[in-house]
Amino acid sequence: MTWHSLTDWWWPYLFILLAGWLPTDIWRYLGVLIGGRVREDSDALIAVRAVATALVAGVIAQLILYPSGALAESSVFLRIGAAAVGFLAYLRLGRHVIVSVIAAEIVLIIGLFLNF
Protein backbone atom coordinates (compact mmCIF):
# COMPACT_ATOMS: atom_id res chain seq x y z
CA MET A 1 0.00 0.00 0.00
CA THR A 2 1.48 3.34 -1.06
CA TRP A 3 0.19 6.94 -1.28
CA HIS A 4 -1.08 6.19 -4.81
CA SER A 5 -2.58 2.74 -4.10
CA LEU A 6 -6.18 3.93 -3.82
CA THR A 7 -7.83 6.76 -5.71
CA ASP A 8 -10.59 7.37 -3.14
CA TRP A 9 -10.56 10.91 -1.75
CA TRP A 10 -10.10 9.65 1.83
CA TRP A 11 -7.08 7.45 1.22
CA PRO A 12 -4.39 10.19 1.49
CA TYR A 13 -5.93 11.33 4.78
CA LEU A 14 -5.93 7.79 6.18
CA PHE A 15 -2.34 7.44 4.95
CA ILE A 16 -1.38 10.66 6.79
CA LEU A 17 -3.07 9.43 9.99
CA LEU A 18 -1.49 5.96 9.91
CA ALA A 19 1.97 6.89 8.64
CA GLY A 20 2.23 10.37 10.20
CA TRP A 21 -0.10 11.08 13.11
CA LEU A 22 0.05 7.64 14.80
CA PRO A 23 3.86 7.17 14.77
CA THR A 24 4.26 10.75 16.07
CA ASP A 25 1.60 11.10 18.76
CA ILE A 26 2.30 7.62 20.18
CA TRP A 27 5.70 8.95 21.38
CA ARG A 28 4.04 11.98 22.91
CA TYR A 29 1.61 9.74 24.80
CA LEU A 30 4.47 7.53 26.02
CA GLY A 31 6.25 10.71 27.12
CA VAL A 32 3.19 11.70 29.18
CA LEU A 33 3.14 8.27 30.85
CA ILE A 34 6.88 8.45 31.66
CA GLY A 35 6.72 12.12 32.70
CA GLY A 36 3.77 11.35 34.97
CA ARG A 37 5.97 9.07 37.06
CA VAL A 38 8.82 11.56 37.42
CA ARG A 39 8.75 13.75 40.53
CA GLU A 40 9.96 17.32 40.28
CA ASP A 41 13.39 17.91 41.84
CA SER A 42 14.24 14.21 41.52
CA ASP A 43 17.39 12.88 39.86
CA ALA A 44 15.19 11.17 37.29
CA LEU A 45 13.86 14.57 36.16
CA ILE A 46 17.39 15.98 35.87
CA ALA A 47 18.28 12.95 33.72
CA VAL A 48 15.19 13.18 31.50
CA ARG A 49 15.71 16.92 31.07
CA ALA A 50 19.40 16.37 30.22
CA VAL A 51 18.48 13.84 27.50
CA ALA A 52 15.78 16.14 26.08
CA THR A 53 18.09 19.18 26.16
CA ALA A 54 20.98 17.34 24.47
CA LEU A 55 18.50 16.12 21.85
CA VAL A 56 17.25 19.63 21.10
CA ALA A 57 20.91 20.73 20.92
CA GLY A 58 21.28 17.96 18.32
CA VAL A 59 18.37 19.49 16.38
CA ILE A 60 20.16 22.87 16.50
CA ALA A 61 23.41 21.30 15.22
CA GLN A 62 21.48 19.54 12.47
CA LEU A 63 19.82 22.77 11.30
CA ILE A 64 23.19 24.57 11.20
CA LEU A 65 25.45 21.79 9.85
CA TYR A 66 23.09 19.82 7.58
CA PRO A 67 20.26 22.16 6.54
CA SER A 68 17.80 21.35 3.80
CA GLY A 69 16.38 23.68 1.16
CA ALA A 70 17.80 27.10 0.35
CA LEU A 71 20.44 27.05 3.09
CA ALA A 72 21.96 23.77 1.89
CA GLU A 73 23.97 25.53 -0.83
CA SER A 74 25.71 27.96 1.52
CA SER A 75 29.11 27.25 3.05
CA VAL A 76 29.11 25.33 6.33
CA PHE A 77 31.83 27.69 7.62
CA LEU A 78 29.60 30.69 6.92
CA ARG A 79 26.73 29.09 8.87
CA ILE A 80 28.96 28.13 11.81
CA GLY A 81 30.51 31.61 11.81
CA ALA A 82 27.12 33.34 11.70
CA ALA A 83 25.80 31.15 14.54
CA ALA A 84 28.94 31.81 16.62
CA VAL A 85 28.68 35.59 16.11
CA GLY A 86 24.99 35.47 17.01
CA PHE A 87 25.63 33.44 20.15
CA LEU A 88 28.48 35.72 21.27
CA ALA A 89 26.22 38.74 20.70
CA TYR A 90 23.64 37.04 22.92
CA LEU A 91 26.13 36.40 25.72
CA ARG A 92 27.87 39.79 25.56
CA LEU A 93 25.04 42.21 24.74
CA GLY A 94 22.58 41.58 27.52
CA ARG A 95 21.14 38.17 26.59
CA HIS A 96 18.46 39.25 24.15
CA VAL A 97 17.29 36.65 21.62
CA ILE A 98 16.49 39.35 19.07
CA VAL A 99 20.03 40.85 19.25
CA SER A 100 21.50 37.41 18.63
CA VAL A 101 19.19 36.69 15.69
CA ILE A 102 19.96 40.05 14.05
CA ALA A 103 23.74 39.64 14.49
CA ALA A 104 23.67 36.12 13.01
CA GLU A 105 21.47 37.19 10.10
CA ILE A 106 23.73 40.15 9.24
CA VAL A 107 26.76 37.84 9.00
CA LEU A 108 24.81 35.21 7.06
CA ILE A 109 23.26 37.63 4.53
CA ILE A 110 26.54 39.47 3.90
CA GLY A 111 28.24 36.10 3.40
CA LEU A 112 25.53 34.93 0.99
CA PHE A 113 25.78 38.14 -1.06
CA LEU A 114 29.56 37.81 -1.24
CA ASN A 115 29.09 34.18 -2.29
CA PHE A 116 31.32 33.11 0.55
Next chain:
Amino acid sequence: MGDSEFPSSQTPADDTVRTRFSWFLSGMAMIFSIPAFILMTAHVGFAGFASENGVSLLQATFMVATIWALPANIVLIGAISGGYSLIGAAVAVTLSSIRLMPMVAAFIPEMRGPKTRRITLLLLAHFIAVTAWVMGMERFRHIPRDMRVSYFAGLGITLTVTNSLVVALVYFLSTDFPPIVFAALFFLTPMYFLTSLWGSARDRSVHVAMVSGLALFPLIHHLAPAYDLLLTGFAGGAVTMGYVRWARGRAA
Protein backbone atom coordinates in the same frame (compact mmCIF):
# COMPACT_ATOMS: atom_id res chain seq x y z
CA MET B 1 11.05 42.78 23.15
CA GLY B 2 9.41 40.19 25.33
CA ASP B 3 11.59 37.30 24.35
CA SER B 4 13.54 36.57 27.48
CA GLU B 5 12.08 38.87 30.11
CA PHE B 6 8.49 38.08 30.81
CA PRO B 7 6.60 40.72 32.79
CA SER B 8 4.33 38.50 34.86
CA SER B 9 6.02 37.31 38.03
CA GLN B 10 2.83 36.72 39.94
CA THR B 11 2.46 37.19 43.64
CA PRO B 12 -0.03 34.82 45.33
CA ALA B 13 -2.52 37.69 45.63
CA ASP B 14 -2.59 38.10 41.84
CA ASP B 15 -3.25 34.42 41.28
CA THR B 16 -6.70 34.61 42.78
CA VAL B 17 -7.51 37.57 40.56
CA ARG B 18 -6.39 36.00 37.31
CA THR B 19 -8.63 33.19 36.18
CA ARG B 20 -7.74 30.12 34.14
CA PHE B 21 -9.32 31.74 31.12
CA SER B 22 -7.16 34.81 31.45
CA TRP B 23 -4.06 32.58 31.54
CA PHE B 24 -5.37 30.73 28.49
CA LEU B 25 -5.60 34.12 26.74
CA SER B 26 -2.04 35.00 27.83
CA GLY B 27 -0.91 31.75 26.21
CA MET B 28 -2.84 32.59 23.04
CA ALA B 29 -1.25 36.05 22.95
CA MET B 30 2.17 34.37 22.54
CA ILE B 31 1.27 34.00 18.88
CA PHE B 32 2.52 37.62 18.67
CA SER B 33 6.05 36.74 19.73
CA ILE B 34 9.35 36.31 17.96
CA PRO B 35 9.46 32.49 18.31
CA ALA B 36 5.90 32.16 16.95
CA PHE B 37 6.85 34.36 14.00
CA ILE B 38 9.96 32.24 13.36
CA LEU B 39 7.88 29.05 13.37
CA MET B 40 5.46 30.61 10.87
CA THR B 41 8.32 31.41 8.49
CA ALA B 42 9.38 27.76 8.70
CA HIS B 43 5.85 26.75 7.72
CA VAL B 44 5.95 29.15 4.76
CA GLY B 45 8.84 27.01 3.52
CA PHE B 46 6.87 23.83 4.25
CA ALA B 47 3.89 24.95 2.13
CA GLY B 48 6.22 25.34 -0.86
CA PHE B 49 7.81 21.95 -0.20
CA ALA B 50 4.39 20.24 -0.06
CA SER B 51 3.22 21.82 -3.28
CA GLU B 52 6.46 20.87 -5.10
CA ASN B 53 5.87 17.24 -4.10
CA GLY B 54 2.28 16.96 -5.28
CA VAL B 55 0.62 17.08 -1.85
CA SER B 56 -2.62 19.07 -2.06
CA LEU B 57 -3.49 22.17 -0.05
CA LEU B 58 -5.98 20.31 2.18
CA GLN B 59 -3.63 17.37 2.67
CA ALA B 60 -0.72 19.65 3.65
CA THR B 61 -2.94 21.56 6.11
CA PHE B 62 -4.23 18.26 7.55
CA MET B 63 -0.62 17.04 8.00
CA VAL B 64 0.39 20.14 9.93
CA ALA B 65 -2.67 19.95 12.22
CA THR B 66 -2.57 16.18 12.92
CA ILE B 67 1.20 15.53 13.06
CA TRP B 68 2.40 18.93 14.34
CA ALA B 69 6.09 18.25 14.09
CA LEU B 70 7.82 19.86 11.13
CA PRO B 71 10.62 17.26 10.76
CA ALA B 72 8.04 14.42 10.76
CA ASN B 73 6.03 16.26 8.11
CA ILE B 74 9.08 16.73 5.91
CA VAL B 75 10.04 13.05 6.34
CA LEU B 76 6.48 11.97 5.48
CA ILE B 77 6.42 14.05 2.28
CA GLY B 78 9.82 12.64 1.37
CA ALA B 79 8.44 9.11 1.88
CA ILE B 80 5.33 9.89 -0.19
CA SER B 81 7.30 11.27 -3.14
CA GLY B 82 9.78 8.41 -2.82
CA GLY B 83 6.90 5.93 -3.28
CA TYR B 84 7.34 4.31 0.16
CA SER B 85 4.78 1.79 1.40
CA LEU B 86 2.53 2.77 4.30
CA ILE B 87 4.69 0.73 6.69
CA GLY B 88 7.94 2.16 5.32
CA ALA B 89 6.65 5.71 5.68
CA ALA B 90 5.44 5.01 9.24
CA VAL B 91 8.87 3.63 10.21
CA ALA B 92 10.63 6.70 8.76
CA VAL B 93 8.27 9.02 10.66
CA THR B 94 8.75 7.01 13.88
CA LEU B 95 12.53 7.48 13.71
CA SER B 96 12.01 11.23 13.41
CA SER B 97 9.33 11.50 16.11
CA ILE B 98 10.76 9.23 18.81
CA ARG B 99 12.69 12.27 20.09
CA LEU B 100 9.37 13.67 21.28
CA MET B 101 9.18 11.02 24.01
CA PRO B 102 12.02 12.32 26.26
CA MET B 103 11.00 15.90 25.41
CA VAL B 104 7.42 15.36 26.56
CA ALA B 105 8.60 13.36 29.59
CA ALA B 106 10.71 16.36 30.69
CA PHE B 107 7.93 18.85 29.90
CA ILE B 108 5.07 17.19 31.82
CA PRO B 109 6.56 17.57 35.34
CA GLU B 110 7.07 21.31 34.61
CA MET B 111 3.57 21.83 33.24
CA ARG B 112 1.21 19.77 35.37
CA GLY B 113 -0.57 21.24 38.36
CA PRO B 114 -1.44 19.38 41.58
CA LYS B 115 -4.86 18.36 40.26
CA THR B 116 -4.22 17.99 36.53
CA ARG B 117 -5.85 14.88 35.09
CA ARG B 118 -3.87 12.54 32.87
CA ILE B 119 -6.39 12.81 30.04
CA THR B 120 -5.79 16.58 29.94
CA LEU B 121 -2.04 15.98 29.66
CA LEU B 122 -2.55 13.39 26.91
CA LEU B 123 -4.71 15.81 24.91
CA LEU B 124 -2.27 18.70 25.36
CA ALA B 125 0.77 16.54 24.55
CA HIS B 126 -0.24 16.70 20.89
CA PHE B 127 0.71 20.38 20.83
CA ILE B 128 4.25 19.81 22.14
CA ALA B 129 6.85 20.20 19.39
CA VAL B 130 10.27 21.83 19.58
CA THR B 131 9.19 25.50 19.47
CA ALA B 132 6.34 25.10 21.99
CA TRP B 133 8.69 23.02 24.16
CA VAL B 134 11.37 25.72 24.24
CA MET B 135 8.76 28.44 24.85
CA GLY B 136 7.14 26.48 27.68
CA MET B 137 10.42 25.53 29.39
CA GLU B 138 11.47 29.18 29.27
CA ARG B 139 8.21 30.68 30.54
CA PHE B 140 6.60 28.21 32.95
CA ARG B 141 8.65 29.45 35.89
CA HIS B 142 6.93 32.84 35.61
CA ILE B 143 3.47 31.27 35.72
CA PRO B 144 1.71 29.95 38.83
CA ARG B 145 1.85 26.17 38.85
CA ASP B 146 -1.88 25.50 38.72
CA MET B 147 -2.26 27.90 35.76
CA ARG B 148 0.44 26.38 33.54
CA VAL B 149 -1.88 23.85 31.88
CA SER B 150 -4.33 26.63 30.92
CA TYR B 151 -1.45 28.79 29.69
CA PHE B 152 0.02 26.00 27.57
CA ALA B 153 -3.41 25.08 26.15
CA GLY B 154 -3.73 28.66 24.86
CA LEU B 155 -0.16 28.71 23.56
CA GLY B 156 -0.06 25.25 21.97
CA ILE B 157 -3.49 25.17 20.36
CA THR B 158 -3.07 28.67 18.91
CA LEU B 159 0.38 27.84 17.47
CA THR B 160 -0.94 24.67 15.80
CA VAL B 161 -4.12 26.22 14.40
CA THR B 162 -2.36 29.37 13.16
CA ASN B 163 0.43 27.47 11.43
CA SER B 164 -2.07 25.10 9.77
CA LEU B 165 -3.82 28.20 8.40
CA VAL B 166 -0.48 29.76 7.38
CA VAL B 167 0.30 26.65 5.30
CA ALA B 168 -3.16 26.77 3.66
CA LEU B 169 -2.86 30.47 2.89
CA VAL B 170 0.71 30.37 1.56
CA TYR B 171 -0.14 27.29 -0.53
CA PHE B 172 -3.24 29.02 -1.89
CA LEU B 173 -1.36 32.20 -2.81
CA SER B 174 1.58 30.07 -4.03
CA THR B 175 3.82 32.74 -2.56
CA ASP B 176 7.36 32.53 -3.80
CA PHE B 177 10.45 34.28 -2.52
CA PRO B 178 14.02 34.47 -3.83
CA PRO B 179 16.22 31.69 -2.35
CA ILE B 180 18.22 34.16 -0.22
CA VAL B 181 15.03 35.07 1.66
CA PHE B 182 14.38 31.42 2.47
CA ALA B 183 18.01 30.91 3.46
CA ALA B 184 17.81 33.86 5.86
CA LEU B 185 14.44 32.71 7.24
CA PHE B 186 15.60 29.11 7.80
CA PHE B 187 18.52 30.39 9.89
CA LEU B 188 16.15 32.04 12.37
CA THR B 189 15.02 28.71 13.85
CA PRO B 190 18.41 27.38 15.05
CA MET B 191 19.38 30.81 16.43
CA TYR B 192 16.15 31.04 18.38
CA PHE B 193 16.51 27.51 19.79
CA LEU B 194 20.17 28.09 20.66
CA THR B 195 19.68 31.32 22.61
CA SER B 196 16.34 30.70 24.28
CA LEU B 197 17.27 27.19 25.40
CA TRP B 198 20.51 28.57 26.85
CA GLY B 199 18.53 31.32 28.59
CA SER B 200 15.95 28.86 29.97
CA ALA B 201 18.59 27.07 32.08
CA ARG B 202 18.05 27.19 35.85
CA ASP B 203 21.25 25.31 36.61
CA ARG B 204 24.50 24.41 34.85
CA SER B 205 23.33 20.92 33.87
CA VAL B 206 21.27 22.40 31.01
CA HIS B 207 24.34 24.19 29.62
CA VAL B 208 26.43 21.02 29.90
CA ALA B 209 23.68 19.07 28.10
CA MET B 210 23.53 21.69 25.33
CA VAL B 211 27.27 21.85 24.75
CA SER B 212 27.60 18.06 24.73
CA GLY B 213 24.62 17.70 22.38
CA LEU B 214 26.07 20.29 19.96
CA ALA B 215 29.52 18.71 20.07
CA LEU B 216 28.41 15.07 19.85
CA PHE B 217 25.85 15.46 17.07
CA PRO B 218 28.27 15.69 14.08
CA LEU B 219 30.18 12.62 15.27
CA ILE B 220 27.04 10.56 15.90
CA HIS B 221 25.46 11.75 12.65
CA HIS B 222 28.54 10.44 10.87
CA LEU B 223 28.39 7.05 12.62
CA ALA B 224 24.63 6.38 12.74
CA PRO B 225 22.65 8.87 10.63
CA ALA B 226 19.29 7.14 11.15
CA TYR B 227 19.40 7.41 14.93
CA ASP B 228 21.56 10.54 15.25
CA LEU B 229 19.17 12.71 17.30
CA LEU B 230 18.09 10.00 19.70
CA LEU B 231 21.65 8.79 20.31
CA THR B 232 22.82 12.39 20.74
CA GLY B 233 20.15 12.79 23.42
CA PHE B 234 21.24 9.72 25.35
CA ALA B 235 24.98 10.34 24.97
CA GLY B 236 24.64 14.02 25.89
CA GLY B 237 22.37 13.05 28.78
CA ALA B 238 24.98 10.57 30.05
CA VAL B 239 27.74 13.20 29.87
CA THR B 240 25.50 15.63 31.77
CA MET B 241 24.68 13.12 34.51
CA GLY B 242 28.42 12.41 34.83
CA TYR B 243 28.95 16.16 35.29
CA VAL B 244 26.12 16.39 37.88
CA ARG B 245 27.67 13.57 39.95
CA TRP B 246 31.13 15.14 39.68
CA ALA B 247 29.84 18.59 40.71
CA ARG B 248 28.02 17.09 43.70
CA GLY B 249 31.12 15.15 44.75
CA ARG B 250 33.15 18.34 44.63
CA ALA B 251 30.55 20.29 46.61
CA ALA B 252 30.25 17.58 49.29
